[in-house]
Amino acid sequence: MSEFVAALPMYDWPEMRGEVDAQWVRLRDAFRQAGIDAPQSIVRRNGDLPPVPGGIRDAEGKIIAPDPATLPPDELDFHRLWLHPALLFAQTCWGPMDHGLSAHVQVVAQPSYDTYEGGQGELYSSALVMRADGGPSVASPDDGAPLIPLDLLRGKRFTFNDTGSMSGFLGLKRDLEAMGDSFDFFAARQPSGGHRASIVAIAEGRADVAAIDCESWALARRFEPAAQAVKVVGWTGRRKGLPFITARTTPEKIVAALREAVAAVG
Incomplete structure (x- = not known):
């Protein structure tokens, strides 16, 4: 089993679950081809996140979020997901990024919005x-x-x-x-x-x-x-638009591989 977690929560409407899962399969397979141990499936609930005993800490050791195991298991707390040290890949919004999340994650890529009215590239x-x-x-x-x-x-x-x-x-x-x-x-x-x-x-x-x-x-x-x-x-x-992110602790080599794989998937 992969030590990483991944999620694509921002447009994961109930009617879109099949399309979102298919998107993850394309990304997962590209990541694995790049040598990354990507998880089999995305998480959709707090109960699917690995426990972090004592809480999630920043680079200085300060607790910035509770242990996911203490949260309602059938809900999904986006901020705890984004801050999880095992996060390999997820979507977020530039609002939370501007409000401090950017200090705790790394941006992997920006998706294209060319297919939507009101969108152009990233x-x-x-x-x-x-x-x-x-x-x-x-x-x-x-x-x-x-x-x-x-x-x-x-x-x-x-x-x-x-x-x-x-x-x-x-x-x-x-x-x-x-x-x-x-x-x-x-x-x-x-x-x-x-x-x-x-x-x-x-x-x-x-x-x-x-x-x-x-x-x-x-x-x-x-x-x-x-x-x-x-x-x-x-x-x-x-x-x-909404950036793809990974944990602050994800090694530079893996981040580079993620970026190449996302670019290849398109």
């Missing part, structure tokens, strides 16, 4: 969605610049997946600040817990607007019926 943007009114959705700008309808959004109820999310919160916040505005122009701000939940909240009338990253928006249009009741009214500016 860059992605978020669709600003509101309840549909019969009019057409707004197309993503070719130049990737923010397209934010301030007058339309002002005084509305904003819902978001998490304050640490670049796509759902921080990206829009930074775009507004660059325009001399802020979240203060919303009548209310309320967390939903996830992009999919934000879309449902808007469709059901519990919120008015959300920022949904372009890949999640594509998934919603495939799998979430509530997406038919909302439309795109604008876009955030393009930024780096």
Whole structure:
């Protein structure tokens, strides 16, 4: 059994499990061909993470996360996953990276978002969605610049997946600040817990607007019926998409091999 763990949690919707597993098989086989002892399957729950007695520690020996064995076994705590010393490969978001995670992991690669509206290479943007009114959705700008309808959004109820999310919160916040505005122009701000939940909240009338990253928006249009009741009214500016990471302690030789293998898989 491999001593490493891997996960692809960021777009792992129930309807996507088969596609995500197939993605891991392609990556796993490429890693193994490069001489890396990649695990057979990805983890989806805290109970699948190896215990770390005494807790997860940083380079100075300070405890930065509890032993995964102390967490609810059937849930998956993303931050504990990302900080796990046995982490070989996973996805994260630049929000947590900007808020300190980058000190504890190494970036392996950036995926391509070319197949999604709002994406270009390693860059992605978020669709600003509101309840549909019969009019057409707004197309993503070719130049990737923010397209934010301030007058339309002002005084509305904003819902978001998490304050640490670049796509759902921080990206829009930074775009507004660059325009001399802020979240203060919303009548209310309320967390939903996830992009999919934000879309449902808007469709059901519990919120008015959300920022949904372009890949999640594509998934919603495939799998979430509530997406038919909302439309795109604008876009955030393009930024780096979700990076693939490995543990801070992963040896340099393995990191180099991971990068080559990811590039080969494409």
